[in-house]
Amino acid sequence: MKNKIKVGIPRGLLYFKYNVLWTSFLEEMGCEIMISPESNKQILEKGAQHSIDESCLSAKIYIGHVDWLRDKVDYLFVPSIASYSKNTQTCSKFYAMPDIVRNTFRDIKVITYKLDIANGKNERDGFIKFGMSINNNLLKVINAYKKAKKKQLEYEKDQHINQDKLLEHTSKLKILIVSHPYNIHDKIIGYPIKEYLNKLDVEVIYADKVNKPKSIEASRNISTDLYWTYNQEIIGALDLYKSKVDGAIFLTTFPCGPDSLVNDLCIRKVKEIPCAYILIDELQGEAGIQTRLESFVDIVLTKKIKNCKKTD
Ligand code: SF4
Structure with missing residues (x-):
């Protein structure tokens, strides 16, 4: 039996926003997923050691999670998210992170997708390109993205509906x-x-x-x-x-x-x-x-x- 590709996801930065989308997509693509543990003192120390002093604490912790995963997986999943519309952008850490990780740890194989609407790169195409690098069955990739996106949207909807109920009661x-x-x-x-x-x-x-x-x-x-x-x-x-x-x-x-x-x-x-x-x-x-x-x-x-x- 063919071994599954083992993909690591650092439990930091946009993991807390997109964990459902990412894990569902990778599971649908037949990957084995490893998520780093909750942040702890050692992860923070490692992240600080490998980061430049000027980096924010949140990005240092992310790098600590990358360090925790790097010898345990085949690939590290580090998306690049730059903009959601023509006139907006994200903090530079989010689009530069794949490069920061590659330059910090030369031994890591990074897999990524790009989202940058201001420059014509939408999420769906990004996932298709990324998915095709794992499995060249286009239909499987498109279905995996559709299912994962649906789950992410349902999760977000549940979150704000539950919080609104809590606020009322x-x-x-x-x-x-x-x-x-x-x-x-x-x-x-x-x-x-x-x-x-x-x-x-x-x-x-x-x-x-x-x-x-x-x-x-x-x-x-x-x-x-x-x-x-x-x-x-x-x-x-x-x-x-x-x-x-x-x-x-x-x-x-x-x-x-x-x-x-x-x-x-x-x-x-x-x-x-x-x-x-x-x-x-x-x-x-x-x-x-x-x-x-x-x-x-x-x-x-x-x-x-x-x-x-x-x-x-
Ligand atoms: S917005 Fe950018 S600089 Fe600020 S905490 Fe997030 S990643 Fe760090």
Whole structure:
């Protein structure tokens, strides 16, 4: 029997956005998939060792995941995603990542697809080209993409429907985390924050579990000039949810250029709810963050009580 191709997927960056699409497609193509474990201290240390100092913490962690996988798989799956429309783009890390990985680890075989609408490269064609490099049965590749895309869209829909239901029914204090999915859902970046907020009896609401087309549209209420798609999605979530939550926490990693600009803009423009800003770096201690979360939750609670008294 022919051995299956073993493909590694680093559990970092866009894995947290596209895991359903990627794993479903590769499974349909008959590949064996290995996903690196949840981030941990060793992965972070390895990532930092192999990255340039100027790289953001999120990208360093991604490189740590690549390092964890590199001697365990035949190929590493590292997509290049540059733009979703003519006038928008992603952070440069997302389109440069296949090159960064190849240049960092010369022994790795990278497989990739390109999405760059501004330059005529759509997702479907990207997947077909990529799929044909694994199996030259065109029909099989097209069907694999269709099935995987359907699953991804269903998954995204379930996420925002479930979160909307939660927002309607919970009686807890609601705090929106305005952050990229690879930050808030990463075990060492965002997980300790959501865990601590849960301990404080807070319902955590996520900016990435939003209806994406609606959030892109809503982002224009905050900025019409912004062209980083992923930042549009999360600030659009802030605009859509601001009347439904009691406070917002901007969570970002050091030194993220897009976030530093966009978060500052939001904090100045969104006056309706209390906002806090948390910047995570490699040396971050948990105790300091917990104290800040406690005082922020106190502020949010006090404001909520005051507002309730006013409406009584
Ligand atoms: S948007 Fe910021 S956190 Fe995300 S990859 Fe780019 S620099 Fe890093």
